Amino acid sequence: MNMNTTSNPLMQVSQLAVQFETPDGVINAVNGITFTLDRGKTLGIVGESGSGKSQSVLAMMGLLATNGRATGQVLYQGQDLISMPTADLNRIRGNRVAMIFQDPMTSLNPYLTVERQMTEVLELHKGLSRREARVRAIQTLDAVKMPEAARRINMYPHEFSGGMRQRVMIAMALLCEPDVLIADEPTTALDVTVQAQILVLMRELQRDFGTAIVLITHDLGVVAGLCNEVMVLYGGQVMEQGSAEAIFYRPSHPYTAGLLAAVPRLEDGDAPMLAIPGAPPNMARLPAGCPFTDRCAMALPQCGVERPAFAASAHDADVLRACHLGIEDVTRNLQYLKSQLGVAT
Amino acid sequence: MWSFTIRRVLATLPTLLAVISLCYFLLHATPGGPFDSERQVSAAVLANLQAKYHLDLPLWQQYLLYLQGLLSGDLGASFRYADWSVNDLVAKALPVSLAIGGTAMLLSIFIGVTVGIVAALRQNSVVDHTVMLLGNIGSAFPSFVIGPVLIMVFAISLGWLPAGGWNNFAIQFMVLPVALLTFINVSTIGRVMRGSLIEVMHSNFIRTARAKGLPERIVVLRHALKPALLPVVSTLGPLTISSITSALVTETVFSLPGLGKLIVNGAGNRDYTLVLGLVVLVTVLAVTMNLLVDLAYALLDPKIRY
Amino acid sequence: MNPLTPSKNDGLVQGLSRLPDPGSPPRNLWADARTRFFRNKAAVISLVVLSTIILACAIGPLLLPHAFDTADWDAMSLGPSFKNAHFWGTDEAGRDLLVRCLVGGRISLMVGLMATFASVTVGIAWGAVAGFVGGKVDAFMMRIVDMMYAIPYLLIAILLVTILGREFYLVVITITVFSWMDMARIVRGQTLSLRSREYVEAAHSIGVPIHRIITTHIVPNLLGVVVIYTTVTVPGVILTESVLSFLGLGIQEPMTSWGVLIEDGTKVMEVSPWILLFPAAMLSITLYCFNFIGDGMRDALDPKDR
Numbered sequence: 001m002n003m004n005t006t007s008n009p010l011m012q013v014s015q016l017a018v019q020f021e022t023p024d025g026v027i028n029a030v031n032g033i034t035f036t037l038d039r040g041k042t043l044g045i046v047g048e049s050g051s052g053k054s055q056s057v058l059a060m061m062g063l064l065a066t067n068g069r070a071t072g073q074v075l076y077q078g079q080d081l082i083s084m085p086t087a088d089l090n091r092i093r094g095n096r097v098a099m100i101f102q103d104p105m106t107s108l109n110p111y112l113t114v115e116r117q118m119t120e121v122l123e124l125h126k127g128l129s130r131r132e133a134r135v136r137a138i139q140t141l142d143a144v145k146m147p148e149a150a151r152r153i154n155m156y157p158h159e160f161s162g163g164m165r166q167r168v169m170i171a172m173a174l175l176c177e178p179d180v181l182i183a184d185e186p187t188t189a190l191d192v193t194v195q196a197q198i199l200v201l202m203r204e205l206q207r208d209f210g211t212a213i214v215l216i217t218h219d220l221g222v223v224a225g226l227c228n229e230v231m232v233l234y235g236g237q238v239m240e241q242g243s244a245e246a247i248f249y250r251p252s253h254p255y256t257a258g259l260l261a262a263v264p265r266l267e268d269g270d271a272p273m274l275a276i277p278g279a280p281p282n283m284a285r286l287p288a289g290c291p292f293t294d295r296c297a298m299a300l301p302q303c304g305v306e307r308p309a310f311a312a313s314a315h316d317a318d319v320l321r322a323c324h325l326g327i328e329d330v331t332r333n334l335q336y337l338k339s340q341l342g343v344a345t
Numbered sequence: 346m347w348s349f350t351i352r353r354v355l356a357t358l359p360t361l362l363a364v365i366s367l368c369y370f371l372l373h374a375t376p377g378g379p380f381d382s383e384r385q386v387s388a389a390v391l392a393n394l395q396a397k398y399h400l401d402l403p404l405w406q407q408y409l410l411y412l413q414g415l416l417s418g419d420l421g422a423s424f425r426y427a428d429w430s431v432n433d434l435v436a437k438a439l440p441v442s443l444a445i446g447g448t449a450m451l452l453s454i455f456i457g458v459t460v461g462i463v464a465a466l467r468q469n470s471v472v473d474h475t476v477m478l479l480g481n482i483g484s485a486f487p488s489f490v491i492g493p494v495l496i497m498v499f500a501i502s503l504g505w506l507p508a509g510g511w512n513n514f515a516i517q518f519m520v521l522p523v524a525l526l527t528f529i530n531v532s533t534i535g536r537v538m539r540g541s542l543i544e545v546m547h548s549n550f551i552r553t554a555r556a557k558g559l560p561e562r563i564v565v566l567r568h569a570l571k572p573a574l575l576p577v578v579s580t581l582g583p584l585t586i587s588s589i590t591s592a593l594v595t596e597t598v599f600s601l602p603g604l605g606k607l608i609v610n611g612a613g614n615r616d617y618t619l620v621l622g623l624v625v626l627v628t629v630l631a632v633t634m635n636l637l638v639d640l641a642y643a644l645l646d647p648k649i650r651y
Numbered sequence: 652m653n654p655l656t657p658s659k660n661d662g663l664v665q666g667l668s669r670l671p672d673p674g675s676p677p678r679n680l681w682a683d684a685r686t687r688f689f690r691n692k693a694a695v696i697s698l699v700v701l702s703t704i705i706l707a708c709a710i711g712p713l714l715l716p717h718a719f720d721t722a723d724w725d726a727m728s729l730g731p732s733f734k735n736a737h738f739w740g741t742d743e744a745g746r747d748l749l750v751r752c753l754v755g756g757r758i759s760l761m762v763g764l765m766a767t768f769a770s771v772t773v774g775i776a777w778g779a780v781a782g783f784v785g786g787k788v789d790a791f792m793m794r795i796v797d798m799m800y801a802i803p804y805l806l807i808a809i810l811l812v813t814i815l816g817r818e819f820y821l822v823v824i825t826i827t828v829f830s831w832m833d834m835a836r837i838v839r840g841q842t843l844s845l846r847s848r849e850y851v852e853a854a855h856s857i858g859v860p861i862h863r864i865i866t867t868h869i870v871p872n873l874l875g876v877v878v879i880y881t882t883v884t885v886p887g888v889i890l891t892e893s894v895l896s897f898l899g900l901g902i903q904e905p906m907t908s909w910g911v912l913i914e915d916g917t918k919v920m921e922v923s924p925w926i927l928l929f930p931a932a933m934l935s936i937t938l939y940c941f942n943f944i945g946d947g948m949r950d951a952l953d954p955k956d957r
Binding site for chain 2: 061062063086087089090091092093094095098099101103106107108109110111112120121124125156158169172
């Protein structure tokens with residue numbers, strides 16, 4: 001991360017790890033995530049399904065399933081969210097740190113009106129009366145560009161379209177003007193055009209409210225549009241972490257490079273589509289070393305055995321990476337592979 | 346709302362009509378039955394039959410008059426007893442059945458829902474396992490096995506309660522029958538409630554509610570309960586139907602002078618018209634109950650719009 | 652020149668590759684199901700117990716010294732003992748209880764089997780036609796199913812028994828009339844969904860003949876649910892017969908069934924509890940076994956549906 005962070009970051013996550021007890025054994029879903037979040041900044045967490053990105057933020061919010069356990073530290077204003085008792089955590093969740101989820105249809109209660117689901121947040125955290133809360137809720141719906149908010153607020157979630165429902169979720173999260181907004185794949189369940197609208201909305205809200213955003217996604221386009229910093233996850237471990245520019249223009253990790261190369265581009269024409277061979281790892285049986293070893297084109301013998309250290313890269317001190325190969329080797333190999341496959345470098 | 350109700354009522358009419366007509370015409374086909382010229386009845390009964398069923402008129406007229414009679418609440422004449430019309434017999438028996446059945450149903454709903462909620466929130470605890478075990482017993486063993494066992498334990502061995510009979514709504518005669526019916530219903534309601542609440546608690550919207558910082562009490566009562574109750578309400582429909590079966594058995598086992606006993610005795614006596622009248626009555630009651638359950642469900646579920 | 656450091660396997664460049672291969676074909680459903688079923692301990696034990704009961708009912712009475720309806724004047728209302736080889740005792744008329752239970756079991760199981768066979772046949776035919784033809788025919792046929800569900804079956808069963816009598820085959824017919832709907836609904840649902848599955852359309856579009864489509868795609872899927880629901884229907888049918896017999900409206904003298912025996916038992920349970928308990932136990936155990944086997948089949952054939 002940027003070494004010149006403000007001396008008072010909003011949120012500090014250290015060595016966050018998540019484990020699940022299953023009949024098949026212990027699963028290490030997340031294995032050591034560290035980052036800092038400043039006011040008004042956006043961190044994008046990128047990875048495939050099962051890479052642990054959702055579980056890490058669920059752990060931060062205390063929303064893990066009953067067989068899950070989180071270790072490490074998540075400091076918000078000096079208090080550790082992980083070890084906090086639920087009663088205290090409830091004062092922070094929905095209030096100072098809010099979360100929006102992937103599928104607004106199932107994430108909103110179909111049996112309660114939007115009004116009830118929104119006013120209860122204000123009644124609880126801000127002590128407003130039902131009527132005052134309703135007024136504030138309508139204002140927030142206006143802020144997320146919901147047309148006819150005063151009439152629509154009495155409706156049930158199933159009476160809205162997908163994009164509108166997600167706006168409701170965002171409005172609901174912003175009611176108490178939180179410092180941190182965690183968005184778990186907010187646009188995945190939406191049409192492409194609606195996706196763009198939601199992202200624009202989030203950017204404007206960030207500008208207006210000064211909220212810090214943690215954005216989970218598997219879509220690199222979304223990351224490019226919105227994020228200052230990026231963290232690339234694979235197999236529950238961080239592969240690469242740094243500013244969005246650094247990661248996009250000079251990927252320093254074979255996995256990141258693979259992800260970027262797999263994004264089809266219109267100007268590539270009829271060139272062959274690329275994919276990283278293989279499938280996401282079985283989280284119950286991770287190799288002792290780097291989890292990407294089996295699918296990595298450049299893997300060394302030691303990769304499967306010894307977990308690479310997560311440290312600053314040689315080419316840019318603000319980029320952190322976990323790879324046994326040096327940045328020069330990675331870049332060179334990448335160029336060779338692309339030339340082999342007839343893809344423009 | 347009203348148009349919805351009326352539409353549902355109209356939808357049940359064909360069923361009612363079909364049942365009533367079927368029964369009526371079946372009776373006509375019965376040798377030795379009320380409409381057969383070979384029937385063997387006393388003169389007094391014959392006079393009653395003549396009056397109620399207009400036996401000298403053409404069939405279709407008889408049928409229509411019968412339906413008309415039904416609409417004005419006349420259930421017919423008994424084939425065996427000259428002194429009593431079906432209505433008379435019903436008037437004496439219905440309160441008994443209602444008292445037992447009604448109490449049992451209310452208790453079952455209350456206990457079943459509570460027990461189901463507790464079991465769901467304390468999954469895999471002692472309470473949960475006990476509830477599931479009792480639920481299994483209640484569902485697996487037929488009512489006419491559990492009933493006598495209850496009698497053997499509480500009336501014969503312990504002597505706390507009478508083994509059967511009735512004394513003008515005296516409490517001790519109501520305890521065991523109500524207990525039997527309640528036990529059977531609670532096993533269904535409890536298990537459905539438990540399963541349904543467990544499933545709802547895993548929903549995404551419950552996760553959202555927790556993410557908003559709501560205390561668990563509000564999450565359960567305000568967010569989870571209503572969706573969890575829907576399957577329970579659905580169950581009430583078929584449960585009412587099966588309660589009728591249970592009631593028949595219960596009244597037989599405990600010798601209660603209710604509608605069930607009336608039907609069973611009537612059938613044993615080959616009192617065709619009595620059984621017909623009672624079947625019509627109970628079917629109307631059952632269909633009405635089903636309708637009420639449907640309406641309750643529609644009220645609870647906002648996705649159903651009138 | 653290959654600047655890549657050798658990969659851990661064989662020195663070949665794995666590299667970024669073209670799109671991956673499609674997956675491998677599915678395993679055999681039935682072999683899987685059989686393995687899964689036999690891993691279910693409750694189901695296997697139930698199968699063994701049930702087979703024992705069936706065997707006992709079939710050949711037991713031939714091996715025992717007593718007939719089911721002869722009175723042993725030396726041993727009236729005898730509790731279980733070795734005297735005169737009355738292992739389960741005798742009833743008030745001196746008839747050996749064990750033999751009566753086994754003979755009653757024959758009747759109960761036979762009625763169960765016949766009524767199940769009949770209702771399964773009707774159900775499959777009804778559901779398959781409705782699902783296959785679709786449209787208005789389907790809607791109409793399913794309306795009739797809904798109507799049947801709304802009718803309290805026991806009442807109609809009682810009415811039918813009152814009118815038609817209590818001959819053995821009539822009892823079977825009466826039970827069948829109310830037991831076919833579950834199967835019909837399930838088969839219709841399956842047929843509807845199978846008819847429009849993409850792989851059926853695909854097979855059809857590439858020219859696979861209809862009979863091959865039916866045998867490879869439709870029948871195996873139907874077979875699964877048919878088997879499951881048959882094992883679910885059987886206990887329901889046996890229970891219906893027992894209830895009818897218990898109320899005195901089912902199997903009649905001189906034949907006997909578990910329901911009849913239980914009713915006999917309730918009359919004398921104060922003094923001779925074994926007369927009630929043995930047949931009740933046999934009936935309950937049989938029903939339990941069928942339930943476990945049914946659960947086992949359901950889990951074996953549809954593992955997602957826990």
